[in-house]
Amino acid sequence: MNKGDLVAAVADQAQLSKPQASAAIEAMLGAITDTLKQGDEVRLVGFGTFLVADRPAGEARNPRTGETIQTKASRAAKFKAGAGLKSALNG
Numbered sequence: 001m002n003k004g005d006l007v008a009a010v011a012d013q014a015q016l017s018k019p020q021a022s023a024a025i026e027a028m029l030g031a032i033t034d035t036l037k038q039g040d041e042v043r044l045v046g047f048g049t050f051l052v053a054d055r056p057a058g059e060a061r062n063p064r065t066g067e068t069i070q071t072k073a074s075r076a077a078k079f080k081a082g083a084g085l086k087s088a089l090n091g
Helices: 005-015 017-039 084-090
Strands: 040-042 048-055 057-063 067-071 074-081
Touching: 005 017, 017 040, 017 048, 074 084
Parallel strands: none
Antiparallel strands: 040 048, 048 074, 057 067
16 A cells, blocks of 8 residues: 555545545654654554664674675664554454
């Protein structure tokens, strides 16, 4: 499913027009992104949690040359599935 398919599914299930569903999805994604930028997490009970993980600086190896390189510390978005989503996927 791509973003267009998601917009169509939300529009159908929520009985919205596609532009309204697209605006709602964009607003939700924007709110999640802004919250993660602040270092906070977003918990959607029954669905899951979006959170930020800090990756420390370290060493990596260039697979082509075998040369060791230094990596910078960074932040990454992660998602942990909630109990409701897990049970829906596993019957």
